[in-house]
Amino acid sequence: MSLYRRYSLPLLILTLLFLFMLMAVYPQSSLNAGLRGLAIWWDVLFPSLFPFFVISELLLGFGIVHFIGALLDPLMQPLFRVPGCGGFVAAVSCASGYPIGAKLTAKLWEQKWITRIEGERLVAFTTSSDPIFLIGAVSVGFFHQPEIALVLGAAHYGGVLIIGLLMRFHGSRSGETDTRSDRPQPTQKAWSKSTNTKAAGRNRQPGPLRQALYAMHTARLEDGRPLGELLRQAITSSLRLIIVVGGLVVFFCVILEALTNSGLMSGLHLLTASLLTACGLPPTLTESIVGGIFEVTLGAQAAGEATAAALPFKVAAAAFVLSWGGLSVHAQVASILNMTNLRYMPFLLARAAHGIISALLALVLWRPLMGQGSSPVFSPIYDIAWSPGFSSAMLLQSLLFLAFILVGMLSLSWLSVGTSRLYVRLRRTHRQ
Secondary structure: OHHHHHHHHHHHHHHHHHHHHHHHHOHHHHHHHHHHHHHHHHHHHHHHHHHHHHHHHHHHHHOHHHHHHHHHHHHHHHHHOOOOHHHHHHHHHHHHOOOHHHHHHHHHHHOOOOOHHHHHHHHHHOOOOOHHHHHHHHHHHHOOOHHHHHHHHHHHHHHHHHHHHHHOOOOOOOOOOOOOOOOOOHHHHHHHHHHHHHOOOOOOOOOHHHHHHHHHHHHHHHHOOOHHHHHHHHHHHHHHHHHHHHHHHHHHHHHHHHHHHHOOHHHHHHHHHHHHHHOOOOHHHHHHHHHHHHOHHHHHHHHHHOOOOOHHHHHHHHHHHHHHOHHHHHHHHHHHHOOOOOOOHHHHHHHHHHHHHHHHHHHHHHHHHHOOOOOOOOOHHHOOOOOHHHHHHOHHHHHHHHHHHHHHHHHHHHHHHHHHHHHHHHHHHHHO
16 A cells, blocks of 8 residues: 555656647647537536436435435335435436436435445446436437337346345445444434324334325424525535536546547557457447447447447447446546545446446347347437437436336335235234
8 A cells, every 4th residue: 555655646647747748749639629528518418417416406405315215215225225315316317327326325425324335335336327318319319220229228227226236245244334323314313203292102103104204304404404595505516516527528538539649549449359359249349448438428429330340239339338437427426426435446346347237238138129130110210310409308308217217116115015014914913
């Protein structure tokens, strides 16, 4: 560790100086790359992410997240070993994309609703692409084949579920605890006050809906901010985060362009092509994999343009890129986690595993979902390009997708509670 601390700062300084020299040698291409990154941020990321940032802040302040979390706790605890509020984070992340899962996880950690282990589990599987980008940008805009969205979505979100189930074992062998017994829970605290004053002497277990209402009420009282102040802080913090996201996107676009112009990326291309050939995959996907390592949009676009590769392999490459997220997304998540005690390494390993699992799922699910052929089954009228207007038009569909996920998760949670209560009643009847 001392050796790392000794040489990390000089190495970082030399790297930054080298990148600065590359930008000075190739000023025009660096400027064009920066403008492309700025266009991606302004046309795609800002209109699709900023509303969700503000809404999520307001929902946290009003206690809606705690209300949904209390209802989802019977589902999230047994499956993923995270509190029920993690279900809301997962639903919002699937609907709005990265990096909002990391942002909400950091907020829950600040409010002491989750521990470090639970936060690392949560952020590992709640960093996913949104359906607007997956369907509109990748399937329609880059591949010009909307029907592959079914395979992409099944592979990507199926990988999210698998990573969540695997991450439940994270921290099991460490000495850290993931219990929250050292701090009062709003549901328990509010209900105990009510039962002590209104029903003293009776040990009555509240229903899940009443527990959720008490959790929301207590969380709102503990927050205490008036509506105007809550809205102002939500907009301020969301603007700050979206500007950081835009800066990182522009930075990585410029760095990737400078490294490409200098010829340094050729070595990485050769290494990636060799690995793809050894795995029996077409080496023409090298551009997609290498570009996706740095920025997800570049990698997904290169996958759609790889004409020499078969369509199933191109979709698998896009699934890998979407699940990996790109170093740009990694930097965004790392900047958010830097404000907490959550570690970046579990997130990094989960992203790599998610990319591999999603690529394998895309290949496995291709024939069952697409059949023998791979030609488009929809009319060419869907062959449209990705545009800011298309992003705005699909924002409502993303919100409907969020509502659909929440309703489904709530239904599963209530089914779990009902099954548990039925089992307890049957056992009591059998004993009698």
